[in-house]
Amino acid sequence: MxxxxxxxxxxxxxxxxxxxxxxxxxxxxxxxxxxxxxxxxxxxxxxxxxxxxxxxxxxxxxxxxxxxxxxxxxxxxxxxxxxxxxxLARTFQNIRLFENMSVLENVMVGCHCRTTSNFLNAIIQTSSFKKEEQGVIEKSYELLKLVGLQGSANLSAKNLPYAEQRSLEIARALATExxxxxxxxxxxxxxxxxxxxxxxxxxxxxxxxxxxxxxxxxxxxxxxxxxxxxxxxxxxxxxxxxxxxxxxxxxxxxxxxxxxxxxxxx
Ligand SMILES: Nc1ncnc2c1ncn2[C@@H]1O[C@H](COP(=O)(O)OP(=O)(O)O)[C@@H](O)[C@H]1O
Ligand SMILES: [Mg+2]
Missing domain, CATH: 3.40.50.300 (P-loop containing nucleotide triphosphate hydrolases)
Structure with a gap:
């Protein structure tokens, strides 16, 4: 220390x-x-x-x-x-997930705080954007695995049991490094x-x-x-x-x- x-x-x-x-x-x-x-x-x-x-x-x-x-x-x-x-990342006392997004997408949102592709790159799907996005998906799966949610990646966040929503918030926070x-x-x-x-x-x-x-x-x-x-x-x-x-x-x-x-x- x-x-x-x-x-x-x-x-x-x-x-x-x-x-x-x-x-x-x-x-x-x-x-x-x-x-x-x-x-x-x-x-x-x-x-x-x-x-x-x-x-x-x-x-x-x-x-x-x-x-x-x-x-x-x-x-x-x-x-x-x-x-x-x-x-500095945080979770909330009253869970604040993107309820209508999938579990995986919620973590991907966190990752995007560290990505460099801009909005235009995303719209026209440049190869650098696609490569970066692939990395984001892989990293997000890793984080879901860490919190034990890899099996729920494609569920809607709002359909997770309460305790798992809290774990998902932690995964999303970790995605911001x-x-x-x-x-x-x-x-x-x-x-x-x-x-x-x-x-x-x-x-x-x-x-x-x-x-x-x-x-x-x-x-x-x-x-x-x-x-x-x-x-x-x-x-x-x-x-x-x-x-x-x-x-x-x-x-x-x-x-x-x-x-x-x-x-x-x-
Ligand atoms: N946005 C706000 N406007 C007015 N009062 C607030 C606001 N947020 C918190 N408070 C008040 O500040 C005090 C501390 O609240 P809070 O920080 O939520 O406490 P804790 O998390 O320790 O339970 C409480 O009296 C609460 O009512
Ligand atoms: Mg409080």
């Missing part, structure tokens, strides 16, 4: 009218790290992802993503597609067997692509099993950071969860 973080967030704030959804939140994620962002509902976790991925523009602070050359690049204010190209992958509640709606498979998938992805993962998750067992580091948010602020063991014993964290159904100490 190097000393250079892949993501460095410096005191970002986000206001919605009178609500401080994020108040000077800072955190760093290092290469190959699996980090979790936890906290009660409404803590600001998704808002944090939305700021980091360019969906919202933070009202204060800044965000740096380290390039392969280890030079930090400021990404706040950039449009989401440019942030994706800079090496990220150095950091953000997952917003990847285990939501999954049964225990599906969650165990997700554990393995996340670890496998880290090994295969050498990437870092930051995940928002309510399933504390999953968080404790796979995370190297945990960040805890409550009411728009980061209230703790540490290893899973440190977090489980932190009184501030336990207090933040009082009244929630999630059992942080289980």
């Amino acid at each position: 190097t000393n250079h973080p892949v993501l460095s967030v410096h005191k970002i704030s986000m206001r919605f009218g009178g609500l401080n959804a994020l108040n000077k939140v800072s955190l760093q994620v290092f290469p190959r790290e699996i980090a979790a962002l936890i906290g009660p509902n409404g803590a600001g976790k998704t808002t944090f992802f939305n700021c980091v991925t360019g969906i919202y523009k933070p009202s204060g602070g800044y965000i740096e993503l380290n390039g392969p050359d280890l030079r930090p690049k400021r990404i706040n204010g950039l449009k989401p597609n440019l942030i994706t190209r800079s090496g 990220p150095r950091l992958l953000l997952l917003d509640e990847p285990a939501a709606g999954m049964n225990p067997q599906e969650t165990t498979k997700l554990d393995q998938l996340i670890m496998k992805i880290r090994e295969r692509f050498n990437l870092a993962v930051l995940l928002i998750e309510h399933d504390m067992k999953l968080v404790m099993r796979i995370s190297d580091k945990v960040f805890v948010m409550a009411q728009g602020e980061k209230i703790a950071e540490g290893t899973p063991g440190e977090i489980q014993n932190n009184p501030r964290v336990i207090k933040a969860y009082l009244g929630e159904e999630v059992d942080v100490v289980s």
Whole structure:
């Protein structure tokens, strides 16, 4: 592990009218790290992802993503597609697939963030376009295989069972070749067997692509099993950071969860 973080967030704030959804939140994620962002509902976790991925523009602070050359690049204010190209991909709490496209086509859309053929080449089907497209299809099949969906490539995305739609979102995100992958509640709606498979998938992805993962998750067992580091948010602020063991014993964290159904100490 190097000393250079892949993501460095410096005191970002986000206001919605009178609500401080994020108040000077800072955190760093290092290469190959699996980090979790936890906290009660409404803590600001998704808002944090939305700021980091360019969906919202933070009202204060800044965000740096380290390039392969280890030079930090400021990404706040950039449009989401440019942030994706800079090496940051995500999945959504409310699944956002292209429902009427096939499973394979959904992954191909992700690949196109890295292809060079332009619209005109595509229309007139130049040979370079066809060659590039063939590569995209092969890469997309590989990614479907990785997440266990190769047998469903030609199904309509909307016909996949829920847990498989979440896996497909991960495959599509990986197709953009990220150095950091953000997952917003990847285990939501999954049964225990599906969650165990997700554990393995996340670890496998880290090994295969050498990437870092930051995940928002309510399933504390999953968080404790796979995370190297945990960040805890409550009411728009980061209230703790540490290893899973440190977090489980932190009184501030336990207090933040009082009244929630999630059992942080289980
Ligand atoms: N677009 C928005 N407009 C107004 N308020 C918002 C918006 N998005 C989120 N919020 C509010 O910000 C707070 C944090 O929400 P969110 O980031 O979704 O929390 P979490 O993901 O931790 O459950 C909540 O009070 C939520 O209602
Ligand atoms: Mg959320």
